[in-house]
Amino acid sequence: MDSSFLVSFRNTCGQHPERPALIDAQGVLAFGEYGAQVSRLAAWLERHGLRPGDVVGISIADERRHMLASLALLRLGCPQVNIASHDPPSARQALVARCGIAAILADEGERSDAAPLIVPDFEQATSALAAGDAAAPVPGDEAVASLFTGSGTTGTFKVIPISHRSTMLQARTRSMVSQTGVEYVPSPVEFLYPKKHRLRSAVTGYTSLLQAADHSEIPEICRRFGVSLLRLSPAQAQSLIEVADRVPEGIAVYVGGSRIPGPMRAAFRNRQTPLLYVEYGATECGNIAVAGPDMHARYPDGVGRPLPGVQLEITDDAGRPLPPNVEGLIRIRTPGMASFYLGDEELTARMFRDGWFVGGDRGALTDDGVLVFGGRADDMMILNSINIFPAEIEKVAEHFPGVIECAAFPMRSPVHGDIPMLAVVGADGCDLGALMSYCRERLGIRAPRKVIGLPEIPRNAQGKVVRRELSARASQGEFQ
Amino acid sequence: MTSPAYLAMRERVLAAIAANPSIGPNSPAMLERMNDPARDCSFEELGFDSLARMEFCIFLETEFGITLTSGEVETRPSINAMAAYLAGESAAG
Incomplete structure (x- = not known):
């Protein structure tokens, strides 16, 4: 069967050729022209050597070009990987090696030793004079569409293959307040969350507004472009609470990515709009549940009822289902769920059990079926919706000269979530400042924000690091 | 404004800029301007x-x-x- 995602995208473009697909600084790109430009770019990329099955990195910061490239790669049957310009070179190299990237689509001026670069001439490639479509057959529904990358418990990042079919099913599962409208996700396309939503909008006929903005400008932008749906990270929502201007009445605001505490929901609804939706999802599963405006007062930590088609259970550690109102491990089945991690059988066996995804979140289901999020079963930190495991940081830091032992832990922040820190027992002369730079070069945004020298790492009787104690000491200001 | 609280906060702001991994190093002329409390410099x-x-x-x-x-x-x-802003905030408790 042909890719249901591409078939739907073509249908959308054919049925609504005049409807705006993208709005950006260049103006409006309607669905009819969007589809045509994607086809022409796919043909151009094919002429420049890309073949079905080639894994291709995308390192393009321009929103419109990134989306055209992404859809053209889907058309060609080339699995794609986002390589963000804010990632340090070593992280980009690791990504290329791990995903088997054959080429990188890049902006002009980009340099890379990791894989051959292709710099598309977008004006020429997408012009009406260019050839119509690629010769390659439309990929099948089970072909890999994207390789999503994420933080892994063992310190190595995980690679999640998502098929064309899953991409389509995840697009259909997401909660939308209306069938058409203008969606605005202010975060850049180089991040996974905004990119997924731009792709989902492409296929469901929603208009994507592509506009970088300071938080304070968001309400004005929403007015100017008639935005009907706004998607924010928790940090963006927190910042918008401080902004005097309000988003226009009637806009639905979705916030997801980490726990959204009750007081923050109340402040947002009071200062911005009561139409707040709190989402719960996972990269492996897509959207799982959503708490609408009527739920926040009754369930301040509730993330809503599972979306249609989603199965969700709470179990004990052995996988036995628990009764309502008892907290345990959350396990999930969603339409379009991933089923394995690339090249990591051990992690696959741990997270995908008997057809369920068990991602390590804890929670409880109320009598009326609302999921109340309870935190993590492991040590994962969430910094402004970026997942970071302590092992990722520790594996890098251990290689630095003079580090005898180390432990990463979160400093809990009311604004940013978990700020990663690193406690180090170092030999004489171990340069902690240089260690911080060393981590930054290798971990980028996942690096510890402070490195603290300690005489010993606190451990329990079994020898396990007591991160909670380190977190508590950080909260009390001991490491300032 | 040159109160000790203000100048102390200004030092903290400068430290946060110097340590910021998302911006490049500043030119000597820019550093001179930043370090002069009589002058100002936008984050942009x-x-x-x-x-x-x-x-x-x-x-x-x-x-x-x-x-x-x-x-x-x-x-x-x-x-x-x-x-x-920070000096006002800390003065207010």
Whole structure:
């Protein structure tokens, strides 16, 4: 069967050729022209050597070009990987090696030793004079569409293959307040969350507004472009609470990515709009549940009822289902769920059990079926919706000269979530400042924000690091 | 404004800029201007984007226990405006 995602995208473009697909600084790109430009770019990329099955990195910061490239790669049957310009070179190299990237689509001026670069001439490639479509057959529904990358418990990042079919099913599962409208996700396309939503909008006929903005400008932008749906990270929502201007009445605001505490929901609804939706999802599963405006007062930590088609259970550690109102491990089945991690059988066996995804979140289901999020079963930190495991940081830091032992832990922040820190027992002369730079070069945004020298790492009787104690000491200001 | 509280906060703002991994190093001329309390410098001139604002906030929180949102940085978009804001905030308790 042909890719249901591409078939739907073509249908959308054919049925609504005049409807705006993208709005950006260049103006409006309607669905009819969007589809045509994607086809022409796919043909151009094919002429420049890309073949079905080639894994291709995308390192393009321009929103419109990134989306055209992404859809053209889907058309060609080339699995794609986002390589963000804010990632340090070593992280980009690791990504290329791990995903088997054959080429990188890049902006002009980009340099890379990791894989051959292709710099598309977008004006020429997408012009009406260019050839119509690629010769390659439309990929099948089970072909890999994207390789999503994420933080892994063992310190190595995980690679999640998502098929064309899953991409389509995840697009259909997401909660939308209306069938058409203008969606605005202010975060850049180089991040996974905004990119997924731009792709989902492409296929469901929603208009994507592509506009970088300071938080304070968001309400004005929403007015100017008639935005009907706004998607924010928790940090963006927190910042918008401080902004005097309000988003226009009637806009639905979705916030997801980490726990959204009750007081923050109340402040947002009071200062911005009561139409707040709190989402719960996972990269492996897509959207799982959503708490609408009527739920926040009754369930301040509730993330809503599972979306249609989603199965969700709470179990004990052995996988036995628990009764309502008892907290345990959350396990999930969603339409379009991933089923394995690339090249990591051990992690696959741990997270995908008997057809369920068990991602390590804890929670409880109320009598009326609302999921109340309870935190993590492991040590994962969430910094402004970026997942970071302590092992990722520790594996890098251990290689630095003079580090005898180390432990990463979160400093809990009311604004940013978990700020990663690193406690180090170092030999004489171990340069902690240089260690911080060393981590930054290798971990980028996942690096510890402070490195603290300690005489010993606190451990329990079994020898396990007591991160909670380190977190508590950080909260009390001991490491300032 | 040259109160000790203000000047102390200005030093903290400068430290947060110097440590910010999301912006490049500043030229000697820019550093001279930044270090002169009689002059000012906008965050935009220093190359602040959303990531740089986040790192700025995180530094102030981890080093000094000052909790700030990126929105508060956007609306006090220069060294002196931020120092005055933080001095006012700490004076108010």
